[in-house]
Amino acid sequence: MKIIILDTNIVFSSILNPTNSIGEILFRHDDLFEFYSSEYLREEIDNHRNRILEIANSSEKDIKETIFQIYRRINFISDIQIPFEICAKSAPLVRDIDMDDLPFVAPTTYLDGYLWTGDLTLLNGLRQRGFSKCITTQELLKL
Secondary structure (H helix, E strand, O other): EEEEEOHHHHHHOOOOOOOOOHHHHHHHHOOOOOEEEOHHHHHHHHHHHHHHHHOOOOOHHHOOOOOOHHHEEEEEEOOOOOOOOHHHHHHHHHHHOOOOHHHHHHHHHHOOOOOOOOHHHHHHHHHHHHHHEEOHHHHHHHH
């Protein structure tokens, strides 16, 4: 089973459309993948809750249920579980891209998993720095 670390844009997308390809992977392929994310994900989703409700074609009740169902599939990792050395190695990877992604890159290294992201700036920036443990939705679908 492959360890996959989810970043916020993947979860955001699956909340808005749980039947898209991202939702398909999350809801139907947990036999192939073990999903993880940082506790920071919950904070980011909460911070964007109003935006989610604005653009969703669902009721607030349905959105809450979708979030609940998504979170049930994710093993959440606290920042304090990640050794300082791993955070220190991960910080330069995201420093010039977006430091808000550190809580997702560090667990990827710690768990020796793959960071699932739809953020092409992050993906390309990490790959340019030699961090090859990123994966796109299309790459996951091929697996």
